[in-house]
Amino acid sequence: MKPYQQIAIAECREPLVPIPLDIFATEHLHAYQKLGAPYGDKSPYYLREQVVARLLQAQQQLQACCPSWQIQVFDAHRPIAVQQYMVDYTFAELVQAKGLQLQELTDAQKQSIWEQVHQFWAVPNVNPATPPPHSTGAAVDVTLVDASGAPVNMGSPIDEISPRSFPDFFADQPELEAQQYHQNRQLLKQVMVSAGFLQHMNEWWHFSWGDQLWAWLSTGANPNPDPHAVAARYGRAEL
Ligand SMILES: C[C@@H](N)C(=O)N[C@H](C)C(=O)O
Ligand SMILES: [Zn+2]
Numbered sequence: 001m002k003p004y005q006q007i008a009i010a011e012c013r014e015p016l017v018p019i020p021l022d023i024f025a026t027e028h029l030h031a032y033q034k035l036g037a038p039y040g041d042k043s044p045y046y047l048r049e050q051v052v053a054r055l056l057q058a059q060q061q062l063q064a065c066c067p068s069w070q071i072q073v074f075d076a077h078r079p080i081a082v083q084q085y086m087v088d089y090t091f092a093e094l095v096q097a098k099g100l101q102l103q104e105l106t107d108a109q110k111q112s113i114w115e116q117v118h119q120f121w122a123v124p125n126v127n128p129a130t131p132p133p134h135s136t137g138a139a140v141d142v143t144l145v146d147a148s149g150a151p152v153n154m155g156s157p158i159d160e161i162s163p164r165s166f167p168d169f170f171a172d173q174p175e176l177e178a179q180q181y182h183q184n185r186q187l188l189k190q191v192m193v194s195a196g197f198l199q200h201m202n203e204w205w206h207f208s209w210g211d212q213l214w215a216w217l218s219t220g221a222n223p224n225p226d227p228h229a230v231a232a233r234y235g236r237a238e239l
């Protein structure tokens with residue numbers, strides 16, 4: 001169990017609402033739908049009402065300094081079945097990248113690969129007290145596109161299982177390119193934080209407002225938190 005999962009949830013019953021996709025950028029085809037994730041007839045582009053309002057504020061803040069730039073929404077609400085599919089997909093992808101065979105893995109190899117997966121992906125837990133962040137409609141994966149619609153280079157792709165995904169990975173690297181990636185990540189973080197979002201410790205692209213991780217981070221990310229110090233507003237929500 002992650003420390004943030006000890007935080008209490010005081011569900012406020014705010015609805016999931018569609019993200020206005022005429023205002024934000026998206027990829028042509030949603031990344032996980034492209035991989036065959038089981039969305040059924042549901043859209044990934046839903047978030048809680050106040051979370052959408054805050055995303056709009058973040059984009060206004062962005063456009064105050066960079067006119068016509070947009071926030072690109074990579075992923076938002078994620079059903080548990082999709083979380084399960086992506087966790088299994090990522091495990092299999094890592095096995096393949098290491099040149100291993102799924103059927104021949106030792107227990108130690110399995111454990112090490114699962115640890116890498118769960119450094120980035122939440123467990124697809126069905127317990128209502130410990131929902132995966134994206135199943136609450138409070139978490140969103142985002143990047144930026146410039147005025148021409150081109151993706152802003154953050155130095156590594158979303159979802160890469162690597163230290164390059166850590167938000168400050170490029171901070172201390174002197175090369176000009178690395179400094180540019182860091183500045184781009186800082187701009188994304190700054191506009192999101194200005195609207196109240198908090199960033200995942202390991203992922204430059206993951207932000208949330210109102211879930212357990214957000215509540216835990218906002219009280220100082222204590223390894224043994226008081227579960228009632230600040231409650232999360234949002235538990236698991238289904239479309
Ligand atoms: C890996 C990334 N797409 C992601 O969403 N990670 C968070 C922590 C999650 O799985 O909830
Ligand atoms: Zn995420």
